[in-house]
Amino acid sequence: IVSIMTTTYYRKGVVHEQVLPPEDLAFASELEAAIAHQEFYLVYQPQIDFNSGKLVGVEALIRWQHPQHGVVPPNRFIGVAELTGLIVPMGAWVLKAACQQVTAWQDGELAAAKVSVNVSPLQLQAEGFTDYVRQVLRETGLAAERLVIELTESAFVHSDCKSMQNLQALKRIGVKLAIDDFGTGYSCLAYLRDIPGDYLKVDRSFVNDVPGKERSEAVTSAIVVLGKNLHYQIVAEGVETEAQANYLRGLGCDFVQGFLYARPMPEHELQQWVQARAEVTPAGHQA
């Protein structure tokens, strides 16, 4: 617990020493124990090609199986994990577990699926991050092109040297990069221009309001056009209705992820979901 009492964190490019308030501290030590006790697991949400209807990838999302409180969603603990630095070992576990899982899938649509892993700015800033990714790819045998690293805009806010070097190095290995939740954080068009990204994920807050809300439509269509002109492939996230899907397909989004298609699922459920799809539509196509 001593290791997490005082924590170093980054804000506006300045390193702060911070003492956590007692409730965060208690929570942080619980999190630390949960890592040791391996109480985390991954769920996978399908990502679908808008045109072919095929499964192209899955996003790995962390869950905490808490001994008393049941399943705890990431929004409840990622923040404290970032403040304390625990996100670094946690994120290392996520990356390895996700890559291991994906290489274990040998059949059907899953055999070629990409895996998207969320990476925190703190991980990206770390000196050894690229080496760790390389090591995981080597150990699991996953092709670099099948790994997509998802970064939120806050990862680029400081555009510190190490993060940028890591991004460039990851690109050289062949790993794909996605800009997550685009349009919400400290949106800056220079990031879009300068980051060597492959995918742009339009945030759910925009997707929620289309079609119908004129101002959200204007922002959403502008993001899609801009992203496409910069040669990003566009992922619509959080799609819940047919109307949203039709609208976003019409704008030219390439991929889609959302409850309309599938919720994030533990791996055995994902297998069943893929199997059921194959039985309905043998070629993996959807209407």
Ligand code: C2E
């Ligand atoms: P994200 O990376 O933007 O992930 C998408 C989130 O949207 C997931 O929430 C997913 O369950 C949810 N979602 C997907 N489709 C729909 C939909 O149609 N409707 C609604 N209402 N929600 C949808 P989840 O799993 O709770 O994760 C929340 C956030 O926590 C993630 O947002 C990501 O920022 C973070 N996170 C999750 N796993 C990890 C991880 O392993 N490492 C890090 N650093 N962050 C993670």
Ligand code: MG
């Ligand atoms: Mg994500």
Ligand code: MG
């Ligand atoms: Mg997102």
Ligand code: MG
């Ligand atoms: Mg999000």
